[in-house]
Amino acid sequence: MRKKSMRFISAALAACMMASTLPVGAFALEGDTAPESGVSTQAEETTTEAITTIPTTGYTIAKGGIYEVKGDTYTGSIIVTSSEPVTINITGNVTVTGGDPFVSAQGSGKLEINNDGFTVNCGKRHFLYTYTPADVTVDGGIYKTGGGIFLIMAFSGQLTLKNVDAWAEQASALTSAANVHVMDSQFHHTGVSGNKYAAVNNSATMTLNNVKIVSTEGAITNGNSATMTVDGGNYTSGQNYNCIKNDAGLFIIKDGTFIATGASCIDNNWGQVRINGGSFTTDAGIAVKNRGGLRLNGGTVEAPNGTAIDISGESGDVQLNGGTIRNSVTGVRVADAGDSEITLKAVTFENNTDDISLGKDQQINIKKTFTGKAKILVDDAKAGRRITQENDDTRYQKDLNLVSNNEGYIVGYKREDGVEYRYLADANGNAVSTQDAKATANLGAGAQQLDTTDVVPEGKDVTVTADIPAGAEFLEWSVVRADGEALDWTPAEDDPQTITFKMPGCNVTVAALYQNNTPDPVNPGGGDDPVTEFFEAAAVTGVAAWGLYETATGIYRVLNMRGIPMPSNRAGLATLIWEKAGQPEPQTLKTYSDVDESDIYLRKAASWMEEQGLMEARDDGSFKPYGYVTKLRTCFVWDMARDRGLVG
Numbered sequence: 001m002r003k004k005s006m007r008f009i010s011a012a013l014a015a016c017m018m019a020s021t022l023p024v025g026a027f028a029l030e031g032d033t034a035p036e037s038g039v040s041t042q043a044e045e046t047t048t049e050a051i052t053t054i055p056t057t058g059y060t061i062a063k064g065g066i067y068e069v070k071g072d073t074y075t076g077s078i079i080v081t082s083s084e085p086v087t088i089n090i091t092g093n094v095t096v097t098g099g100d101p102f103v104s105a106q107g108s109g110k111l112e113i114n115n116d117g118f119t120v121n122c123g124k125r126h127f128l129y130t131y132t133p134a135d136v137t138v139d140g141g142i143y144k145t146g147g148g149i150f151l152i153m154a155f156s157g158q159l160t161l162k163n164v165d166a167w168a169e170q171a172s173a174l175t176s177a178a179n180v181h182v183m184d185s186q187f188h189h190t191g192v193s194g195n196k197y198a199a200v201n202n203s204a205t206m207t208l209n210n211v212k213i214v215s216t217e218g219a220i221t222n223g224n225s226a227t228m229t230v231d232g233g234n235y236t237s238g239q240n241y242n243c244i245k246n247d248a249g250l251f252i253i254k255d256g257t258f259i260a261t262g263a264s265c266i267d268n269n270w271g272q273v274r275i276n277g278g279s280f281t282t283d284a285g286i287a288v289k290n291r292g293g294l295r296l297n298g299g300t301v302e303a304p305n306g307t308a309i310d311i312s313g314e315s316g317d318v319q320l321n322g323g324t325i326r327n328s329v330t331g332v333r334v335a336d337a338g339d340s341e342i343t344l345k346a347v348t349f350e351n352n353t354d355d356i357s358l359g360k361d362q363q364i365n366i367k368k369t370f371t372g373k374a375k376i377l378v379d380d381a382k383a384g385r386r387i388t389q390e391n392d393d394t395r396y397q398k399d400l401n402l403v404s405n406n407e408g409y410i411v412g413y414k415r416e417d418g419v420e421y422r423y424l425a426d427a428n429g430n431a432v433s434t435q436d437a438k439a440t441a442n443l444g445a446g447a448q449q450l451d452t453t454d455v456v457p458e459g460k461d462v463t464v465t466a467d468i469p470a471g472a473e474f475l476e477w478s479v480v481r482a483d484g485e486a487l488d489w490t491p492a493e494d495d496p497q498t499i500t501f502k503m504p505g506c507n508v509t510v511a512a513l514y515q516n517n518t519p520d521p522v523n524p525g526g527g528d529d530p531v532t533e534f535f536e537a538a539a540v541t542g543v544a545a546w547g548l549y550e551t552a553t554g555i556y557r558v559l560n561m562r563g564i565p566m567p568s569n570r571a572g573l574a575t576l577i578w579e580k581a582g583q584p585e586p587q588t589l590k591t592y593s594d595v596d597e598s599d600i601y602l603r604k605a606a607s608w609m610e611e612q613g614l615m616e617a618r619d620d621g622s623f624k625p626y627g628y629v630t631k632l633r634t635c636f637v638w639d640m641a642r643d644r645g646l647v648g
Helices: 002-020 024-031 037-047 533-538 543-560 570-580 600-611 631-643
Strands: 051-053 059-061 065-069 072-074 078-080 086-090 094-096 103-105 110-115 119-121 128-130 135-139 142-144 152-154 158-162 165-169 174-176 179-183 186-190 198-202 205-215 218-222 227-239 244-247 250-261 266-275 279-282 286-296 300-302 307-312 318-320 324-326 330-335 342-344 348-350 354-358 373-378 401-404 409-416 419-426 432-435 437-442 447-449 461-466 473-481 490-492 495-502 508-515
Touching: 059 065, 128 135, 152 158, 174 179, 186 198, 198 205, 205 218, 218 227, 218 250, 244 250, 279 286, 286 300, 300 307, 307 324, 324 330, 348 373, 401 409, 409 447, 432 437, 432 461, 437 508, 461 508, 473 495, 495 508, 570 600, 570 631
Parallel strands: 051 065, 059 078, 065 086, 072 094, 078 103, 086 110, 094 119, 103 128, 110 135, 119 142, 128 152, 135 158, 142 165, 152 174, 158 179, 165 186, 174 198, 179 205, 186 205, 198 218, 205 227, 218 244, 227 250, 244 266, 250 266, 250 279, 266 286, 279 300, 286 307, 286 318, 300 324, 307 330, 318 342, 324 348, 330 354, 354 373, 373 401, 432 508
Antiparallel strands: 409 419, 437 447, 437 461, 461 495, 473 508, 490 495
């Protein structure tokens, strides 16, 4: 019995041993149950990468892997030479008392430094050096240095900073000759060194995304041939320090808030600055000091105590393409620009004392895309002083809304020899309007063709030359003063199509009358009243017909209008008939778009004439008081009024 039992036990043990060698999945097929926890634990143990703790005395990382910097005091440096990926996890607050820098990245593999909010106090030592071909990322953590020591120095390679809070005393928090990308981070620069270090210095390529910089000196310096791009964030410089200094580099601003105290937000020294957005504010004399190329494409710039944008020196190409310049004493100042091209395309000016200020002999090129209003002040104000650069004759500059802030001057318009420009004109004067004629006068820069935007001083000689269509026959002049008084004018001795007069103290309208190719010689103003066949015939082209016209109107005046003056405009005709009718009150006193509301006398005359069917207003609500009327029209209207018993 004993032998049988022993054999049974041995067989049972053998069966158990065979079962233990079967795959785990064989058991799962029966009951569909998960394996015991002991199996998964064994799998984790086989895949977990070992973590190496870095000693406080320093360490050289020559191979890839995961390394830990525990909270402690470190007397030596961490040197990374590995060509394989390396991760350093900072798991506690660190104090560095020896070794410099604390981390030196020299390997060709990627280096990631992770820090979940712990402080690395480097004392008077650097935190990080990077060299080619290192590719380094620092994610999280607080890093501090002092005593005029740079915190992070990227000599070469690639560097990415994320969620980093960097503090530096006297020297910069970040200085770089590498390719650097900083996002969602802060830089604090405290303590004035006298060396004028900025919190961030770039001499290669750097991008800042949503970064905050608070500095007691400058915020950012961009060096020669370097490229800096800023997209979002807040940037504040210290008292009397520029927020941004661009030294012959390319500086691109997409967005962000820039505040300077006692200095400029941007100091551009022979570099290129592109402002696409953001806000720039200073309490000092200049917000954007440009001595280089500038593109203002967006954003807002303001200097409540000075100039928003100052453009001086041989600065290169400056284009003001967009954005808003506001709340400043001076919006844009141009002084000593030399051969630089200063172009205004589409800036909005808001609440500035002077929108544009021009130094001696300085001009600005204003394009037709500028549709706003600009108040202009010049240092050397005088009649004829040119303000805008001449443009090809597209005839848009006359429509620019430019206002002179120099007392006694307005901004006039001139077009000649295929170009146009704006200039200063004496404001103590009035305008000359012409029809089928050209008026010229010397307003301080030689004889120039006049436009309705030109102000002609009283007493200034004005010359008017007929400009009638080809094939037409000149007939006579209509010269009308706005005040209704007669204007003495003199024809040229050998040219009846040219006259001269001295500018009165009111506006003047001059029309050259002609026959042939004229749509309505009876009433050039465009009236709809019928005329007799005789008088229509009298207006037919030809010298003989003109003689008939003169004879007919002359006979009528002798017979019916003896002693009655012949008005030359619609205002004169209306008041003539109304006065001769005894100045009756109209049923309704109308308001006309081109008659001053305070001119009750003319409004009554025009309203009454309309009511009597003797004259008509225009469809646009205007009366055209200074529109020319012919002798024929006057005779015809008088005849209608006489037939109706309105005049004797």
